[in-house]
Amino acid sequence: MPDVILRNLPFLLDCLRMTAELAVVSAAGGTVLGLAVATARHLRLPLLSPILRVYIELVRGTPLLVVLFICYFAIPALLGYRATAFGAACLGFILFIGAYIAEDIRAGLASVPQGIVDAGLASGLRPIQVLRLIVLPQGLRRVIPVLFSQYVRLFKFTSVASVIGVREMTGGAMLINAREFAPITILIAIAASYLVICSAISLGGRLLYQRLAVQS
Amino acid sequence: MNYHFDWEPIWAHRDLLLSGFVLTVAVSAAALVLAVVLGTLLGTLATAQSRLARIAAATVVETTRNVPLLIHMYFWYIGLAFLRLPPFLCAVLGLAIYSAAYVGEIVRGGIDAVARGQSQAALATGLTRAQSLRLVVYPQALRIIAPSLAGLFSQLIKDSSLASVITVAELSFAASAIESDTFRSFEVYITISAFYIVLVLAASNLVLLLPGAHRSDLTVRVADA
Numbered sequence: 001m002p003d004v005i006l007r008n009l010p011f012l013l014d015c016l017r018m019t020a021e022l023a024v025v026s027a028a029g030g031t032v033l034g035l036a037v038a039t040a041r042h043l044r045l046p047l048l049s050p051i052l053r054v055y056i057e058l059v060r061g062t063p064l065l066v067v068l069f070i071c072y073f074a075i076p077a078l079l080g081y082r083a084t085a086f087g088a089a090c091l092g093f094i095l096f097i098g099a100y101i102a103e104d105i106r107a108g109l110a111s112v113p114q115g116i117v118d119a120g121l122a123s124g125l126r127p128i129q130v131l132r133l134i135v136l137p138q139g140l141r142r143v144i145p146v147l148f149s150q151y152v153r154l155f156k157f158t159s160v161a162s163v164i165g166v167r168e169m170t171g172g173a174m175l176i177n178a179r180e181f182a183p184i185t186i187l188i189a190i191a192a193s194y195l196v197i198c199s200a201i202s203l204g205g206r207l208l209y210q211r212l213a214v215q216s
Numbered sequence: 217m218n219y220h221f222d223w224e225p226i227w228a229h230r231d232l233l234l235s236g237f238v239l240t241v242a243v244s245a246a247a248l249v250l251a252v253v254l255g256t257l258l259g260t261l262a263t264a265q266s267r268l269a270r271i272a273a274a275t276v277v278e279t280t281r282n283v284p285l286l287i288h289m290y291f292w293y294i295g296l297a298f299l300r301l302p303p304f305l306c307a308v309l310g311l312a313i314y315s316a317a318y319v320g321e322i323v324r325g326g327i328d329a330v331a332r333g334q335s336q337a338a339l340a341t342g343l344t345r346a347q348s349l350r351l352v353v354y355p356q357a358l359r360i361i362a363p364s365l366a367g368l369f370s371q372l373i374k375d376s377s378l379a380s381v382i383t384v385a386e387l388s389f390a391a392s393a394i395e396s397d398t399f400r401s402f403e404v405y406i407t408i409s410a411f412y413i414v415l416v417l418a419a420s421n422l423v424l425l426l427p428g429a430h431r432s433d434l435t436v437r438v439a440d441a
Contacts, residue, residue: 058409061374061409061413061416062374063375063376063378063412064374064377065388066388066405066409069392069395070402070405070406073401074401074402074406077402078219078402079219080219156282156284157284158284159285159286159287160378162286163286163381170284170287170290174294183294183297187290187291187294187295191283191291194282194284195278195283199278
């Protein structure tokens with residue numbers, strides 16, 4: 001490994017930990033949000049469902065960077081609180097990726113054949129039981145590959161948090177570069193880190209899907 | 217909530233927003249053209265008969281799209297700083313190469329989806345391989361991939377906001393400038409958010425004008441990724 005990377009390895013690992021924290025918190029939060037929104041939209045809950053649709057369309061039409069700016073500057077100004085960069089980044093990523101995950105999960109829920117739903121209802125399950133015992137388990141298993149590609153996107157997107165001052169891997173690398181000035185080496189090193197981790201996430205998704213895929 | 221809305225400063229800076237908007241369109245359009253050209257090459261390579269070509273294409277696609285866009289931009293802007301490329305060019309190159317990997321995957325899928333008999337028939341009638349691609353396979357593939365391309369175009373427009381990080385004065389850059397000048401954070405970011413949504417809607421519907429593209433429920437919506 002080049003000298004400049006070795007010398008700064010502890011710092012880089014620290015930044016990588018920040019990236020990982022950001023990604024894990026956002027992935028977990030985004031999945032929960034996406035699942036809740038998708039279920040509400042799937043059930044066509046009156047009032048809530050149209051509002052959630054507006055949320056989804058607004059977020060999917062707005063760049064991540066602008067969502068982060070809104071969470072870091074606009075919402076705190078509006079509600080009168082002080083945001084930390086990390087908190088704002090988490091909020092922004094959760095709101096952002098949640099909208100995409102919600103649409104993916106909703107497509108998964110809609111792909112469960114109507115015949116299976118009818119069979120569940122005919123065997124005496126209540127609609128909520130059909131949702132919990134049949135539609136959610138089957139629908140979610142179908143969307144594992146898409147879900148994991150959203151996680152990969154999210155992991156890459158954490159680099160944008162450096163713009164609002166979160167010291168994650170990309171931001172940290174730029175700090176090191178300001179001191180060492182070895183841009184190519186440093187950029188290649190962190191690009192390789194992202195590459196390895198993103199490939200690992202994809203691989204994890206594929207393995208999970210192989211184990212859990214709906215047999216038909 | 218005792219926030220007082222004041223849209224006046226936004227209107228006062230409309231020239232800044234407008235030039236930012238123009239630059240966003242310029243960066244996106246330039247990157248789009250380059251991404252489609254490179255992506256078509258990659259996608260065609262990925263369906264080539266030579267195993268080596270397929271492996272090369274797959275490697276390029278995987279390494280390119282698993283690295284964050286911001287790093288692609290930093291690579292041209294900071295990594296190759298000694299070349300002194302203008303920020304606009306760095307943003308276009310970063311955005312185009314990053315998006316080309318996605319275009320490549322879409323094109324590969326489109327070519328695979330065109331029935332094999334089509335290209336075989338084309339070759340049998342005496343067309344060269346290039347002619348068969350250009351006259352038979354590409355036109356049919358284009359119809360199939362139009363909705364995915366629409367999604368990609370809107371993604372690209374949104375991604376162009378990262379050009380602000382390397383000092384290209386596009387919409388997001390203009391917004392930050394206005395914000396730090398007026399402190400009307402909420403108003404300014406909501407305004408540019410609206411700009412982006414309009415652009416994204418326009419882009420995803422423009423793709424429908426492609427010859428033979430069909431209107432499907434996929435494309436009339438705001439952006440898919």
